[in-house]
Amino acid sequence: MILHDLFDWSNAGVGGVGLLLTIAAIVQATGAKRAAREARQAVYHRNAADSFSEIVRLAEQFATWVECERRAEAVVQVREIVLRLARDRGEFDRFLASDADKLKDVESNCQRLADMLGQEEFPLSSSAKRDLFRDTLMIVQELSAVLGRVRAKGDQEE
Secondary structure: OHHHHHHHHHHHHHHHHHHHHHHHHHHHHHHHHHHHHHHHHHHHHHHHHHHHHHHHHHHHHHHHHHHOOOHHHHHHHHHHHHHHHHHHHHHOHHHHOOHHHHHHHHHHHHHHHHHHHHHOOOOOOHHHHHHHHHHHHHHHHHHHHHHHHHHHHHHHHO
C-alpha cells in the first residue's frame, strides 16, 4: 500500500513539473511571437522608407532633367515615378493611411506632366518652363513630406 501511494505522489510530482514546464514554454513562445511580429513590422517600415526614398531621388532627378531641358530623360524619369508610386502605394497602403490619397494626387500630377512632356518640344516658353519647374518641385516637396512621415512612423513604433 505504501508503494502504491508513493507511485501516485511521484506521478503527481512529475505531472506538476511537466505542467510548469509547459506553461513556461507557452510564455516563451508568446514572447517570441511578439518579437517576430515587431521585427516584421520594423522591416516593413524600413522597406517603405527605402522605397519612398528612392522615389524622392527619382523626383529630384526629374526636376534636374526639366531644369536642363532634357525632355526625353524627363519623360522616362516621370514615367518611372508613376510606376513606382502605383506599386508602392499598393504595397504599403495600410501603412500610409492618409498619405495614400496624397500619393494618388502626386501620381496623377506626374501622369499629367508625362503626357505634357510627351507632346511638347523643348525649349519651352519662359512661362511654360516656370510652370513646369514649379510643378516638378511641388512633386518633390510632396514626396519628401510623405517620406518624412513614413520615417517618423517607423521611428515611433521602434
